Amino acid sequence: MTVEGYALLRRIPELLRVPEDEIVRVARVAKFRSLRRKEVLFVESNQPAGLYLVESGWLKTFRKSCAGREVLLDVLGPVEAVGPCCGPASNCTFGCSAQALTAARVLVVNGADWRAISADCPSACAALTDMLFRSRRRCVDLAVELALHDIDSRLASLLLKLAGYRGETDSSIRRVVQVLSQQDMASAIGTAREVVTRHVARLVDRGVLGRSGRRIVVNQPAVLQSIALGQQADVSAACPA
Structure with missing residues (x-):
């Protein structure tokens, strides 16, 4: 053993x-x-x-x-x-x-x-x-x-999984997404790499995601969970002042 x-x-x-x-x-x-x-x-x-x-x-x-x-x-x-x-x-x-x-x-x-x-x-x-x-x-x-789900929803679900969230999305917990290329992420959600690049950049601009070197950081897991569920998240609340 x-x-x-x-x-x-x-x-x-x-x-x-x-x-x-x-x-x-x-x-x-x-x-x-x-x-x-x-x-x-x-x-x-x-x-x-x-x-x-x-x-x-x-x-x-x-x-x-x-x-x-x-x-x-x-x-x-x-x-x-x-x-x-x-x-x-x-x-x-x-x-x-x-x-x-x-x-x-x-x-x-x-x-x-x-x-x-x-x-x-x-x-x-x-x-x-x-x-x-x-x-x-x-x-x-x-x-x-x-x-049934759009690109934002599918990408949000994947990012939550890769960051290790298992149901709990406490907004105080920031986690780094495990290293996957954007091509791999695109394959995982059935789209093109360029589409993933644009959607990640938009979520970074809104403050939902961040960057740590080449890695993606989940800043607002509760907002990301809302997007994953297809709800109309108030992303402006996640933006830095």
Whole structure:
């Protein structure tokens, strides 16, 4: 068992109530894999290797058409899960591909080990499977966003996620957005890089966002959340006097 693997499992909210012995058992069979930026984790139609838990960095899942056009399905960050739609122990193939957007590290529980521990670790396996299915639900949410939400709303949602906000948007908490290129952000919300550049600049001018070197800082998370929800935010209130 690696101490780092155990520590990652204990960071996952869905596993907080899982018995200690089950967490230890999962940590014993799990192995870390490091990814370089743009390295492919798995490819659509390949046989699955099991369940992947993101420890650090950012990944994307996507599908490609025969003509090579890419459709982004999800952006995944720390303590999120990715794997086959039908479950880690299944023999079905991956329904999408996954690639690192940044240098990343994932914890892998392969299918054979999953099957070996499933009888002894029912709570842990159920919680991890629920995480996997929720990640698939986000693909549906993304389709809804692309169809119904404007660019500002989609960009605001992505920035909140990349800054690590999980529901709480206390206006006193300023957070730096993790490093993603504007091209990657454009891919994530289904638009062009130039559009992201313009919209980020406008939010900076309004004081909703700031800059720290090359990084974006969320100055007004509550306002950004309002934009993400498609509400008419009073952005003038976020402007410096």
